[in-house]
Amino acid sequence: MPAAQPAFRKTRIAPTPSGYLHLGNVLSFAHTAALAQKTGAEILLRIDDLDQQRIRPEYVQDIFDTLNFMEIPWHEGPRNIHEYKTRWSQMYRLGSYKQALDRLKLQGDLFACICSRRSKTPCTCLSQKLPFDLPESSWKLLTTNDNIEVHSYPDEIITARLPADVQNFIVRKKDELPAYQLASVVDDLLFDIDLVVRGEDLWSSTLAQLQLAKKLRVEPFLKTTFYHHPLLMANGDQKLSKSAGDTSVKWLREQGRTRTDIYSAIARQFGKNEKINTCYELADVLGL
Numbered sequence: 001m002p003a004a005q006p007a008f009r010k011t012r013i014a015p016t017p018s019g020y021l022h023l024g025n026v027l028s029f030a031h032t033a034a035l036a037q038k039t040g041a042e043i044l045l046r047i048d049d050l051d052q053q054r055i056r057p058e059y060v061q062d063i064f065d066t067l068n069f070m071e072i073p074w075h076e077g078p079r080n081i082h083e084y085k086t087r088w089s090q091m092y093r094l095g096s097y098k099q100a101l102d103r104l105k106l107q108g109d110l111f112a113c114i115c116s117r118r119s120k121t122p123c124t125c126l127s128q129k130l131p132f133d134l135p136e137s138s139w140k141l142l143t144t145n146d147n148i149e150v151h152s153y154p155d156e157i158i159t160a161r162l163p164a165d166v167q168n169f170i171v172r173k174k175d176e177l178p179a180y181q182l183a184s185v186v187d188d189l190l191f192d193i194d195l196v197v198r199g200e201d202l203w204s205s206t207l208a209q210l211q212l213a214k215k216l217r218v219e220p221f222l223k224t225t226f227y228h229h230p231l232l233m234a235n236g237d238q239k240l241s242k243s244a245g246d247t248s249v250k251w252l253r254e255q256g257r258t259r260t261d262i263y264s265a266i267a268r269q270f271g272k273n274e275k276i277n278t279c280y281e282l283a284d285v286l287g288l
């Protein structure tokens with residue numbers, strides 16, 4: 001008898017509206033939708049809009065257009081740009097992010113940093129004990145090197161340490177808005193997420209977020225199950241897109257490509273020459 005399929009409450013699709021969605025995003029959403037269907041989880045659409053300088057309304061609209069065109073379902077979250085603006089923007093949850101930041105600060109887990117993003121010299125701000133209200137400073141988490149346990153789909157526990165690229169990562173940006181890792185953990189808790197599907201390039205983020213959750217002492221997040229899916233090849237699908245780099249779904253749609261064309265093109269990148277009509281078929285062919 002095969003092992004019972006684990007069941008989950010809720011997962012999420014979390015695009016950032018700082019550009020038009022591309023095939024890589026569709027691949028990730030398709031995995032999320034298929035895994036949700038398999039495990040009985042609902043899907044939340046969360047629009048990650050804290051990078052306020054780069055957000056544009058046409059990119060928000062593109063999220064709805066792409067999900068609808070590709071027939072990727074969601075059960076909770078905004079259905080259109082109006083609902084997003086009036087209720088679902090992350091800007092409405094700044095109070096929750098601030099609570100988490102205050103807690104970390106009080107516990108002595110943060111330090112202020114004035115290094116520029118492009119700085120090549122290592123950050124020595126920790127030893128300088130800079131004041132937190134220094135203008136143009138970001139806040140970093142003082143990370144530790146202990147073991148982190150990742151619950152990996154379907155039922156494996158992987159133990160790892162925080163990789164170098166996320167050591168002392170930023171939790172509040174220079175513009176005083178919370179950084180991605182912090183907002184993501186707080187949101188996943190608020191929305192009762194217990195299954196996270198993301199590309200394998202975000203493995204470091206998973207570890208960073210688990211360490212953050214441990215410092216925030218938020219037990220439910222530590223029990224979250226993660227699924228890291230393989231990525232598309234960087235050079236894209238030559239048959240689908242002639243101009244290198246332009247693999248936005250919007251552009252393909254405007255060229256008259258159908259949903260089946262797009263799903264089939266993604267499958268071809270994994271060496272599968274089949275006609276794929278839905279997100280579920282794609283995940284199936286890719287062996288999820």
Ligand SMILES: [Zn+2]
Nearest residue numbers: 113115123125
């Ligand atoms: Zn620094």
